[in-house]
Amino acid sequence: MxxxxxxxxxxxxxxxxxxxxxxxxxxxxxxxxxxxxxxxxxxxxxxxxxxxxxxxxxxxxxxxxxxxxxxxxxxxxxxxxxxxxxxxxxxxxxxxxxxxxxxxxxxxxxxxxxxxxxxxxxxxKVEGSMVAVMGMDKEKLQKLCQKNKVYPVNYNCPGQIVVSGEEKNMEKFRKNLETEKVRFIQLKVGGSFHSxxxxxxxxxxxxxxxxxxxxxxxxxxxxxxxxxxxxxxxxxxxxxxxxxxxxxxxxxxxxxxxxxxxxxxxxxxxxxxxxxxxxxxxxxxxxxxxxxxxxxxxxxxxxxxxxxxxxxxxxxxxxxx
CATH class of the missing domain: 3.40.366.10 (Malonyl-Coenzyme A Acyl Carrier Protein, domain 2)
Known part of the structure; x- marks a missing residue:
């Protein structure tokens, strides 16, 4: 047991x-x-x-x-x-x-x-948000985060990573995800935690x-x-x-x-x-x-x-x- x-x-x-x-x-x-x-x-x-x-x-x-x-x-x-x-x-x-x-x-x-x-x-002090990104290659996601000045923070399970950052940068990041047709979920939190x-x-x-x-x-x-x-x-x-x-x-x-x-x-x-x-x-x-x-x-x-x-x-x- x-x-x-x-x-x-x-x-x-x-x-x-x-x-x-x-x-x-x-x-x-x-x-x-x-x-x-x-x-x-x-x-x-x-x-x-x-x-x-x-x-x-x-x-x-x-x-x-x-x-x-x-x-x-x-x-x-x-x-x-x-x-x-x-x-x-x-x-x-x-x-x-x-x-x-x-x-x-x-x-x-x-x-x-x-x-x-x-x-x-x-x-x-800094308006921020977090999104869970689904099914995106880890290295590709990390490069996209770097480009948009946001942070991959929570490694939840295979195929799901949470990204955190300042809202103005997160807005650009979400648009990039939409362009790439990558699924994401906005989290019900009030800040850019774990960043x-x-x-x-x-x-x-x-x-x-x-x-x-x-x-x-x-x-x-x-x-x-x-x-x-x-x-x-x-x-x-x-x-x-x-x-x-x-x-x-x-x-x-x-x-x-x-x-x-x-x-x-x-x-x-x-x-x-x-x-x-x-x-x-x-x-x-x-x-x-x-x-x-x-x-x-x-x-x-x-x-x-x-x-x-x-x-x-x-x-x-x-x-x-």
Whole structure:
């Protein structure tokens, strides 16, 4: 029997009402949402009743998606399903830090609120956007990015790379893609994230992690894969700080992360959070593995039934071997 990975989604997957029934039906989720509400009053209302436009603002998106992501992990662990390894896409990496024990749940939420504010401020200084480019040759895409002064930043899965940049340059880039008849999707984010335009946010996060004792990092209790390296976080505190702070202004090596997880024995991936984006990336990157996604009570009940049923079947096969 292989290992289980919990994956946590990032910005762009949000929608009004996410995690509503988990909040209403799972005690552990309800209790932690209360802790988060005391830290940042109004977050639950934003999650459940906020407009698309309100949720698109980075300062709102990140705290809300954090709660939707961690709701899945809290629900799974309440049912006896625990991860062997964890990773999160962009914002989701902070959730993964909480689940791995590198930060407490409450401090991880406080940290993501700081992160959201710093990234919001950075994005307001330079109008930017992001697009997911489909099926374009990597080298050709990189040359087109260089020509238009934009950045290939998130390597999601085979055939999909996200490009980030200043809006005036992104407009030219999108026109070039249309001329080339290349398919792309505009992402529901409010800035040019994971690009050099986020350096200010990186510097401020580094300062928070080095000077603010509230965000003391601990050694993770299980492998926690970093976006920047696609490898598990090191134990050294200073190296952890650098990875976590630099993450916002560097590329997300998600495809490589999934491949490394599979090499390390992961054969079950459970996406926690709104939508099924990460599940799709797994399917296109690591064929033949078990994939679940948890965003509501229906998917939670399905996972509980199928996860244990498949695990028991695997154990029976091994016992007869």
């Amino acid at each position: 292989g290992k289980t990975a919990f994956l946590f989604s990032g910005q762009g997957s949000q929608y009004p009402g996410m995690a509503k029934d988990l909040y209403e039906n799972v005690k552990e989720v309800h209790d932690f949402f209360g802790v988060a509400e005391a830290i940042r009053p109004g977050t639950i209302i934003q999650m459940l009743k906020g407009t698309d436009e309100e949720l698109k603002r980075t300062e709102n998106t990140q705290p809300c998606v954090f709660l939707a992501d961690i709701a899945g992990a809290l629900a799974l662990e309440s049912a006896g399903i625990h991860p062997d390894v964890v990773a999160g896409f962009s914002l989701g990496e902070v959730v993964a830090m909480a689940v791995s024990g590198a930060l407490s749940n409450a401090n991880a939420f406080k940290f993501v609120c700081k992160r959201a504010g710093f990234m919001q401020n950075a994005s307001e 050099p335009y986020m350096k200010e946010a990186t510097d401020l996060l580094r300062q928070e992690l080095t000077e603010n004792k509230a965000f003391e990092l601990s050694q993770s209790k299980l492998p926690l894969y970093a976006n920047k390296t696609a490898m598990p976080y090191p134990d050294d505190k200073n190296e952890m700080i650098e990875l976590l702070s630099e993450q916002v202004s560097n590329s997300v090596k998600w495809e490589e992360t999934l491949l490394n997880m599979a090499k390390d024995g992961v054969d079950t991936f459970i996406e926690c959070g709104p939508g099924k984006t990460l599940s799709g990336f797994v399917k296109r990157t690591v064929p033949g593995v078990r994939i679940f996604n948890l965003s509501d009570m229906e998917s939670f009940e399905k996972i509980k039934n199928e996860y244990f049923e498949q695990t028991e079947n695997e154990e029976k096969v091994l016992s007869y071997a």
